[in-house]
Amino acid sequence: MIFIGDGALLRRAVRHAAAEGHPVDLVCCADPLDAAGAPHLAAPDVNARADTLAAACTDGIVWSLNNRRILRAPLLSRGLRILNIHNGLLPQHRGLPSVALLFALLHGDPEYGATLHEVDAGIDTGPVLAEHRFPIGPEDRYHQVMLQGVRACQRLFEEHLPHVAAGTPATPPAAPHRPPAPAAYYGARALDRLADHRDHPAYARATDLGIFAPHAPEVARALAHPPRH
Numbered sequence: 001m002i003f004i005g006d007g008a009l010l011r012r013a014v015r016h017a018a019a020e021g022h023p024v025d026l027v028c029c030a031d032p033l034d035a036a037g038a039p040h041l042a043a044p045d046v047n048a049r050a051d052t053l054a055a056a057c058t059d060g061i062v063w064s065l066n067n068r069r070i071l072r073a074p075l076l077s078r079g080l081r082i083l084n085i086h087n088g089l090l091p092q093h094r095g096l097p098s099v100a101l102l103f104a105l106l107h108g109d110p111e112y113g114a115t116l117h118e119v120d121a122g123i124d125t126g127p128v129l130a131e132h133r134f135p136i137g138p139e140d141r142y143h144q145v146m147l148q149g150v151r152a153c154q155r156l157f158e159e160h161l162p163h164v165a166a167g168t169p170a171t172p173p174a175a176p177h178r179p180p181a182p183a184a185y186y187g188a189r190a191l192d193r194l195a196d197h198r199d200h201p202a203y204a205r206a207t208d209l210g211i212f213a214p215h216a217p218e219v220a221r222a223l224a225h226p227p228r229h
Contacts, residue, residue, distance in 0.1 A: 001165070002057050002080075003038075004028040004046055005067035007215070009085075009150055011036050013065050013157050022165055026056045047075045054078040061164060064119060065157065068096075071119050082119040083164060085157050087149040089131060090115045091183035094124040098216035100186040101146055105136070105206035106197050109181070112136050112145050114152035116160055123185070132156050143210025191222040198226075 001022055003014050006029050014036040018024050027035035028046050039056070043049045046069055053062070057080060064071065064084040071082060087097035089112065093104060104112055113133040118126035132152040136145055162168075197203055213220050 001059050002026045002028065002053055002062045003065065004062065004069060004071070005065040006030055006034055007066045008034075009066040009153055010034050012154060013063065013085075014038055016158055017063075017161060020161065022161065023058050025058050026053065028053070045069075047072050050075040050078050054080060059165065063157070065153065070123060072121065076119070076121060081164075083129070084117055084119050084124070084126070085153045086115045086117060086124055087146070087153050088115065089113045089133065089181070090117060090124055090128055092181035093186070094184060095186035095190070096188065096218070097146075097149065098212070098219050099188065099190050100184075101142060101149065102194075102206050102219060103184075103186055103190065105140075105142060105145070105202050106200055108202070109136060112149055114149055114156050116156050130156060130160055139205065141205040141208040141210070143208055143212050146212050188218045191218060194222050195226045 001017060002025055003010060010027070010029060011034045014024055014027055014034075018036070018038065024038040026041055027038045028041045028043055029035060030042060032040045032042070041049065041052065046053065053075065060080055062080050062082040064082065067084065076082070088094075088100045092109070093100040093112070101112065111133050113131055115128055116130040117124070117128045120126040132155055134148055134152065200206070207223055209216055209219060
């Protein structure tokens with residue numbers, strides 16, 4: 001089992017998998033401390049190390065958690081089952097969670113959550129295997145919803161790790177009670193539109209990064225230096 005990502009969410013997942021007796025063959029992350037004692041590979045481009053990952057993986061499973069690296073060929077063609085835990089609901093919150101959440105609050109989205117999905121050649125476009133939804137309250141602020149999203153990601157991983165390891169088919173998530181939201185992608189360029197929302201009544205709470213400011217550098221920069229039109 002291989003892990004790709006960074007930060008506390010990755011570190012907790014690695015520790016949980018090891019504690020549950022699953023093989024942690026390699027952890028690809030920038031900080032070796034996030035590998036939690038497992039074999040570590042600091043590879044800025046994991047796609048270029050596809051052969052290394054394929055040779056190291058003993059069960060054919062790769063987990064992506066809190067991972068900003070875009071996984072592409074040749075890694076996708078090595079016969080590995082690659083799964084991503086995405087902070088946000090799909091397909092309406094594709095892209096950078098730091099940006100998607102901001103616009104979810106500005107758009108008045110009633111729900112947020114976390115999604116487990118297979119990784120394909122697109123960005124957050126693979127088949128959805130499971131999700132955890134929670135309501136966004138009328139006064140909820142960015143940092144509060146983001147924290148709930150992180151906790152939902154951890155819960156999804158821990159709940160579905162045994163099924164993935166055993167090769168048990170996942171039960172597709174139940175259809176939401178309301179019509180499905182349209183697909184949307186939020187990359188860093190979406191922040192070019194941020195200045196257009198300064199008068200929005202939800203702007204203050206949608207941009208209250210709180211403890212997540214260091215983890216959302218593109219949003220912090222856009223707030224400090226809004227683009228000029």
